[in-house]
Amino acid sequence: MKRSREFEEESFSFAYRNNSILDRSGELFKSLFAEAIDGIIFADHEGRIVLANHSALKIFECTSEELMNKEIWDYVYQKDSHFHKVMKESRVNKAVRDELVFLMPNGQLKNLEFTYKAHSIAGYDMAIFRNVSERYYFEQTLKDSEERFRKVFEGTLDGMILWNKQNVIIDVNPVAASWLGVSREKMIGRDLIKLLNFKGRERKMIEHHQEELEREGKSDMLLPVQEESGGHFYEISSKGNLTSNLNLTVIREITEKMALQEQLRKSDTLNVVGELAAGIAHEIRNPMTALKGFIQLLQLSIKEDHSLYFNVITSELARIESIITDFLVLAKPQAIEFKNHPINSIMNDTLDLLNAQALMHNVQFELDNRGNLPDVFCEPNQIKQVFINIIKNAIEVMPNGGKVRIKIQQGEDEFVHIMIQDEGMGIPKDKINKLGEPFYTTKERGTGLGLMISFKIIKEHHGKIEVESEEGSGSTFHIYIPVHAS
Structure with a gap:
């Protein structure tokens, strides 16, 4: 820099001697020129650089000797359409203010903001430069970051909502707009809480989520929502003060995930029950056989006064044996031979078996099987077992x-639909989904194995069982069995 200082002194001396750029009374101007933070360059009428201050040499990273007699515009990196536009403006208006990329003598590229004035002082052109490379880098980085955020925001499979502390929606991505059933344009500017319009338990959960977000800066929750299409589960995660005091809420529907987890849980439970059932059934069946044999031997010697006790013991042993049989059905795969069979015939056989029990409980059957129904592809005895389990429950x-x-x-x-409806007390909604689980029952003396076996049989037939019920209005079981082999 010592050489550049010497050059400046020589240049000023040259200007003084020739009375061209500065006059001898320009000491203040000379001081401002030398100490200015911005780079200042003077060029003659042919565009050659004749004078540069210390800041200019620092920007261009060269000595005065390297800069002298070069043309300013020689350092422009690309002579593109924008450059030619700048040149045209400078010729027409004798002045221009813009920004271009310059190639430094050492090979470095810099974004320079400049003001250029022709014949500014003593007939010389003046250019004032400021290095904005760092600012340009940060602006570009910010722009790239915003573009990346926008791509993620718009392209993600999760719903995203940006909203401020006043609950006003600032932006929303297509997924969230689709879930809420409102277009993006109509959502922006609206109150998020009012738009969600939750009531009861859901509203309290949202309020708690919002309070935790304010207190902790983030909040996560699992929100169950009952909609017309059925129950849905949403995983909601919010972060506060993400940027410019904005909150970001990510909404992910996990209904299928929850259903899969529930299936895995039931499957695991079923495996455990199967293993447990195999052990229990075999261990209990042997002493049960002995007990039944001795009870039958004692039957002849039982006095009439004790006949009630004998009947209770016999009944309970029969019930235990029935439970063991159900356990064995779960414990080992059954040999199943599927064939086409008339569904009316299976139902008629079932009702004949249960007719006596129905009469004892003052229950009447109403059967509507009109129409030409196709045969179903099934194992008849298993389907009969399903009908027995469900109709027995209806009677009880x-x-x-x-x-x-x-x-x-x-x-x-291509399904046959069997509907079985009772006039009992009904089943609470929160318990309907648990029907068919191991040991879950709504009866005081039930084991839950009957329905569990029924669900298992229908699933193996590639059918399904659906239950609808209201407390106080009875329950309806809908059984769907395929007509053809799946």
């Missing part, structure tokens, strides 16, 4: 009597 939930309505009809998608 009506201790004061009533009607069991049974309707068989052609369903959709």
Whole structure:
């Protein structure tokens, strides 16, 4: 820099001697020129550099000797359309203010902001430069970051909502707009909480989520929502003060994930029950056989006064044996031979078996099986077992009597639809989904194995069982069995 200082002194002396750029009374100007933070360059009428201050040499990273007699515009990196536009403006207006990329003598590229004025002082052109490379880098980095965020925001499979502390929606991505059923344009500027319009338990959960977000700066929650299409689960994660005092909420629907987890849980439970059942059934069956044998031997010597006790013991042993049989069905795969069979025939056989029990409980059957129904592809005894389990349950939930309505009809998608409806007390909504789980029952003396086996059999037939119920209005079991082999 010593050489550049010497050059400046020589240049000023040259200017003084020739009375061209500075006059001898320009000491203040000379001081400002030398100490200016911005780079200042003077060029003659041919565009050659004749004078440069210390800041200019620092920007161009060269000595005065390297800069002298070069043309300013020689250092422009690309002579593109923008450059030619700048040149044209400088010729027409004798002045221009813009920004270009310059190639330094050492090979470095810099973004320089400049002001250029022709014939500015004593007939010389003046250019003032400022290095904005760092600012340009940060601006470009910010722009790239915003573009990346926008791509993630718009392209993610999760719903995303940006909203401020006043709950006003600032932006929303297509997924969130689709879930909420409102277009993006109509959502922006609206109150998020009012738009969600949750009530009851869901509203309290949202309020708690918002309070935790304010307190902790982040909040996560699992929100179950009952919609017309059924129950849905949403995983909601919010972060506060993400940028410019904005909150970001990410919404992910996990209904299928929850259903899969529930299936895995039931499957694991079923495996455990199967292993447990195999052990229990074999261990209990042997002493049970001995007990039944000795009870039968004692039957002849039982006095009439004790006949009630004998009947209770016999009944309970029969019940234990029935439970063991159910356990064995779960414990080992059954040999199944599927064939086409008339569904009406299976149902009629079932009702004949249960008719006596129905009469004892003052229950009447109403069967509607009109129409030309196709045969179903099934194992008849297993389907009969399903009908027995469900109709027996229907009888038992009506201790004061009533009607069991049974309707068989052609369903959709090559299925036969069997509907079994009782007039019992119904099942609470939160317990319907648990039907068919191991040991889950709504009866006081039940084991839950009957329904569990029924669900298992229908699943193996590639069918399905659906339950609808209201407390106080009875329950309806819908059984769908495919007509053809799957």
